[in-house]
Structures are given as structure tokens and as C-alpha cells.
Amino acid sequence: MVRRRWSRLGAGALVAALMVVASVASSEETRVDESRAPQSREQIRLSFAPVVGRAAPAVVNIYSRRIVQSRGSSPLFDDPLFRRFFGGDGSPGMQRQRVQNSLGSGVLVDPRGLIVTNHHVIAGADEVICVLSDRRELEATLVGSDERTDLAVLKVDVGDERLPFLQFRDSEQVEVGDLVLAIGNPFGVGQTVTSGIVSALAQTRVGISDLNFFIQTDAAINPGNSGGALIDVDGRLIGINTAIYSRSGGSLGIGFAVPSNMVRTVVEGFAGSGRVVRAWLGAWGRSVTADLAQGLDLKTPGGVVIEEVYPGGPADRAGIRIGDVIVAVQGRAVGDTAALDYRIATLPAGESSELELVRRGRPLAVRIRAEEPPEDPPRALTLLEGAHPLAGATVANLSPALAEELGEGRPWKGVVVVDIRAGTPAQRLGLKRGDRLVGLNGGEIATAPGLQRQAARARPPWQLRIRRGQETFDVVIRG
Template sequence: MHRFLKVFLVAGSLLAACAPPVLAQPQTRVPGSEAEIRLTFAPLVKRVAPAVVNIYTRRVERVAQTSPLMNDPFFRQFFGNLSPQGQPRERIARSLGSGVIIEPDGVIVTNNHVIDGATEIVVALADRREFEAKVVAADPHVDLAVLRIDTKGEKLPHLEFRDSDDIEVGDLVVAIGDPFGVGQTVTQGIISGLGRTGIGDLDAQSYIQTDAAINPGNSGGALVTMDGKLAGINSAIFTKSGGSIGIGFAIPANLVSSTVASALAGKGIKRPWFGAQGETVTFELARSLGLDRPGGVLINAVYRGGPADRAGLKAGDVVLTVDGREVNDPRALKFRISTRRLGETVKLDVIREGRHFDLTVALVEAPETPPRDLTQLQGNQPLAGATVGNLSPAFAEEIGTDTLDRGVIIVKVADGSPADRLNIQPGDRLVKVNGKTIEAVSGLQKLLASADRWSLVLKRGSQQYTLNVRL
């Protein structure tokens, strides 16, 4: 950062006397002690680096064999438009990432994308010892996974969590990981930004941005503050070349901490459920709501009987802060809720019709009501081959759809089935069959079985479409 000092010279003693005092130029000096001459991050790195590990994974992939002859136009003229793909074969795919030991008995946290689909996970410590790791729990919606290795009672170096809400832009940090498989690497930088959202398509986002170099292989590694604590898990970079250009992102330690606590409780990763959804308050919305500036989340739907509803939150309210921390879009609001633990409460600063007030929301686990009742549909009807289920807040959260949605959702579609031929896709929600609203799987099966032609209304994302079918 450069500081520019403008000095204006004004003639006349009176004007000079009235002028504000001129700031003294900062004095430069050479280092005055051996400690200043040898200013280094080495003591910090020696203390924290042993807690950062390398993670090697392997998984079996099925890929189609391709004949190089089919890429030649001369041969393709004899075979027409036949696919150049042959019979699928299996191959072993290997990947490399990083992880952080956060408990001395061998609990490790990393990114979910580092271990996703792996059939074998090997953790290599800083002293080159290797251990087979098992997945305790993983959450693809926030890209975190918790692993465990058997240390036979040995206590390993580990990092403590920093309160990531206390981190400020400009704080010094170091990033530790294994980029490109070259070996453990340390880079240094500052916190460039906080609360970054819109990075990828994960659910709960409020990334820490840093200019410490992060490259492929750094995923799952540590972002460490100068007190030797874990500020976040390095997860993503913004790049046009595939390498670091000084814009990296880390998942904040508070979200990592709540994820680990839930995973170690033994019931998978369970997050608090808020029970409301909203939209970003834009300039136009702020003006229509009588707000002096854009900010907050405009609530547009509240789940009846959910935590937000019981606390008194209503559609049309604007949530400005959660526990004193600003939320400027729905992902930031979800992040703030996700950093809390089941059974805790959060305090909301809310505006309703121009009036400020506080609401206290008790956070609970999303309920599975109604039961999901997973059913594969069969018979002579258009949805045969599709597996459907009843939506509940818990099931919706598990599959990554809107937790306020109700009704019946397509979970899976068998290849080559009637549903597949109609381009029915997982995630489609059934709205109506032959003009009747679908509320449960049981009612759906009866409607499908009692007709010989069908008018299906489905919702895919924000789009609704109709299929008229006769078999």
C-alpha cells in the first residue's frame, strides 16, 4: 500500500498560521538489532507446519474406450454417425490434496472435493509416515470432510481454531499445503477480503479472501494467522491460467469448527435449520422499502412451525444482522446460521415497516416430516423407472434443494426407462398429474395407475413445464 502526502505551500504569514499542521514525513531507518535483521516466519512455520498433511486418494472410474480410427473422417464415412465410444473400461484415478490435523488423536479436516468418491485415502504426515484414513463424515454442500487416522495412542501436532469473526482485512497469514505435489510449501500474504460470496455453487458461503499463493494441491490446507491458529481451510482460487494470481479463498474456521463438532458427535453432519428464505436487498428494493441503503436479506417465505416462524419472523421483514454480523445476501445469512450448533440461539436485527427490533431464534435440526417414503415407480405409465420421495426439510437439506419446498421430488431415474426417455431428471419436483396437485408419494401412485393418458406438470429449478403423454 502506498501513502501519498500532498503538501500545499501558501504565501503569507496569516494563511500559514491558520493552516493545519503539516504531517511529519515518516522516518526510515536501518534495522537496529539482530532480531530485526532476521525478521522471519520460520518460528511460526516450524510450530504449525507439522499439523498440515498431504492426502493421496485413488478411485476407480469407468470410462468409455475410444477408437482413434473413429476420429478420422475417412473411416467415419463408412460407419456413418456411429458413436466412437466403445465398451466402458475401468481405470484408477489418483488425486492429491492437503489436510489439517485438528485433534491430537488423528482427526483431520480437508475439502470434500479432495476425497469425494475415493476408494482409498492415504494421509502422509510431515515426518513422511503414512496412514490409511477413514471418512468420519463429509458435507458436499460446504465442501468439507472430516477424516480419522489410527495413531495407536500417539498424540500428533495439531492446530487450534481461530475465531474467524475476529479476523480483519490486512491481517498477515500464511498458507500451507502441497501445491502440484512438489512437497509441503508455505506462502505468505494478507487477508484481502471477508464475507466473499458467489464463489462456485456451494450452499453456505462467506469465504476469506487472501493473496497468499494457493495452487492446485493446496485444497484442504491451512490458512494460519500469526498466533499460529487455523483461520480457514484453503479451498478455491480465481484463475485464468490454472495457477495462482493472488486471489484465493478459504472456508472460515468458525464454519469448519461447527462441521467438525457435528461430525464427531457420531450422527453425520447436522446443521441448524433456520426455516426461512429470502433475497438480497438491492438498491431498487431498498428504495421501495424505505431503507437508506442496500443491505440485508428480504424474507419472502417462512416455513410454518419452523424456528424462524416460532421466533416471530414474517415475510416482508428485512434481516440486517445475525448476532451483530451483517448479512448482505441469502448465502451469507445461511453461513451465519451454519456456524452455530444445534440447540444454540441467534439474535437477529430486523426491520419491519421501518421499525427496528430484535428476534431470538432457537436453532434445531431440520425435521423429516413427512417421511421420505422412497419408492421406485413401475408399471405402464410415463414415470416408470423413476425413484420418488416426499420432501421434508431434512430430506431437502440432504439432497441440496430448497428446504421450504413440499411435495414429491424425483430422486433417481433408471437409464432407458420411460421416465428417462421423457427426459425426467433427478431434482424435478412433481406439481400436478392430470390437474390434481401432488402432495405425497402414495397419492401419486394412485393417480398414475388410474389413467391411460397423463398431463404432468413438473418444476425444474425456477421453471415449470408440462408433459402430455399417452403410451
């Protein structure tokens, strides 16, 4: 009898203990853990409303207007009698004005009214209007715009008022599979929130800007979302929505955002010194393919093999040599040249950073000091004038600073085209911004002012050698 009673008590105690454990487990299941997938129905029913409520007021709508001059397409505009009765400036092809409107989104990143958006949203705009979450319409001034990253910084004047804003999150801490929210103004219908995950990181084959390095997400992003916010579940900014892959104009679940670390660099540059200061490596190379990896004694393809080093630059002073393969910057892997450009461009200016190399099959670490590229020689902007095919082109002496500005990277000397006037011989010749002028009538082109003198003395036929990208071609103009 005693033994049976103790067995019953033991069984009861065991059942009670199991119930306590089950209760604890149940409470553990309902606890939110960001690093785990949902474990129960209660977790699935969680709402993003509190996060959106905090973050959405910091996302604004942007409307830009641009006045475009267009020539009348009807032959009637060339008739003097028609122009006499219906107006015109007396010149053939009466000029008409039309207003071109575009819309997008922007993100407040400072309580004093600093807004970041895409460069293509406000490019060429004569007027930019920002609509805040409380429906106030404020005219914005352009602080700076950076075509290379497709980012622009605006400012609205709100006096002493502090506006809601988003804090930056270190985009290097973002992982594939993280939950994200995209907030913007698609198709001009008003502010919209969509959810998804981070689909991929370090996307460099997108072709949107010179510094290709994007966060990919499947959160629905549509036209009008450009410049909007990509945030994490804590409401912190991890990217600026920039583009989508689409065949119809709508979302196919492939959207791209500029990482917050690059956004922060651009914002701090324009807000501080009025320009973007990007670190410069002072070396140029090519992406390591499978064939190159075999020849360089690398186990796997990846990295950048150095083919040219600027004398006295950061890479040269750090001891980087031609043939070295850069595989990581500050512990972050470098897959190709676009990834290397991004890693270097987001290094803190003036600070020392570690680069991991492979030299003749052996690992090596060096340290470089992040600094901006020098403008040596001075650019000496020169407008070419006269009776020759180059008239109307503005040229400059190429330097590391100007090469970075143009997004060229490798060429550090020579004469480059920086602007072309419409309707001039240079435009009809087909010159483009970034073209390097190498030779004229058999003579080498050394400086921009020297080219002006060479072109003035030259006589037809003109023989011009041009380098565009990695290609060099000769053009002969008979006169």
C-alpha cells in the first residue's frame, strides 16, 4: 500500500513537472526572436503596424517639375504668316515650352529637414516639392546630387521644428533572409508599405550606376518608389530603393536598393563639405575569372588582380604590386571590381584600413590610408573654338580626381572631354563626355590648352585619335 501510494505521488509529481515544462516551452514559443523563423501561430499573427507607425512619417513624396523647350513639329510654325497671327519669336521652328513632371519618394535622415532621394528623381528639375506625412507641401532646395551613386540630398526649411527621421543601420550587418519593409509613393497613389525579405546582397551586375553594389529584395517596388526607404523590423534605414527589374513596368519581386553605408557617405559629404569625398585606392585591376584564378594559383575565382598602380598613391605606399589579388577589405570579401570600388568608396576618409591580398599563392595583409584622389595636374577647363571639328567641346587635363569624378577609374593622364555644346561640330562628330583625345594629325595631345593651339593650327584633312573606354579608334574628317 505504501509503495503504491508513493508511485502515485511520483506519477503526479512527474505530470506536474511536465505541465510546468510545457508551460515554459509555450511561453518561449510566443517570445519574438528575430534570428528564428516563426515557431507558432501567435508569432505569424504579429503585425508590422507599430514599426510602420514610427517609420512612415519620415518618408516623403517628391514632385519635380522641369520646363522643356521644344520646337514646333508642324511645318506651319516655319511659315512667317502663321507666326504673325499665332505668335512666335520670329525664328524658324517656333520654340514652345512644356512642363515635364516626375514623382518619387524621399527619406528624412535628419530632424532639421535633410532628405535623401535618387538623383534620377530630381535630375534637371527647375522646382522640387516635398509633401510631408501631414500633407504639408514644402519647396526643397538641392544640397547636392551624385550621379555615380544615383543619390541626391535635399533640404526643406521648417525653422526650429524637428521632423521625424530614420536612423541608419549598418548595411554590412544585413543578411539574406532578413525581413524588410519598403515605403514609398508608387504610381502617385500615396504612401504605401510592402514587405519582403532580403533576396541577395552585393549585387554588382545591375548596371544602374557606376558604383554598382545593391541590396536585392522581393518587397514590391514600383515606379514612384524610387528614393523611398527600405527598413528593417526595428524601423532603421538599410537602403534607398532605386530600381526594379521589370518587363511590364510593374513589380516582379526583383528590386534594388542602395546600401545605407553608401547613403550615409553621400549625405555626410554634402551636409558637411558640400561635396562627396570618396576614398581612393590608387590602383586598377580586373575581376578574377575562373581562367585567371587557375593562372594565379587561386583555389576559387574571385577578387581583383592589380594591373596598374599609381606612383605615390595609397596602394603604392602600402606596398601593393602589379599581380597582387585583393580578396577582402576590412574583412569583407571582394568578388569583383565593382565590389572593390564600393568597399573603398565607403571607407572612412583619413583612417587606416586592412586589405587582404594573395601574392603568388600566399595570403598577405597590408594597411592603406583612405584619402581622396589628387587633382594633379589641375584640370584647366578649355572650350575649344575655331573652324575645326572639335569646336564646341570643353576639355580638361585628366587627373586621378577627375577620373574618379567621371567614373573612369584607370586613366590618370591625358585630355578628356567633359562637356559638348549642342549644335556644334564636336556634337556632330559624335564626341561624348569621357572621351579621351589622344592624337591630332599625327601629334600627341598632352594638355587641354595645348590642344586648343594644335586644333587652331591644324588643316584638313583632320586625323583624330579617340579612346573611349577600352577601345581606341581613328577618325578622319575631310573638311
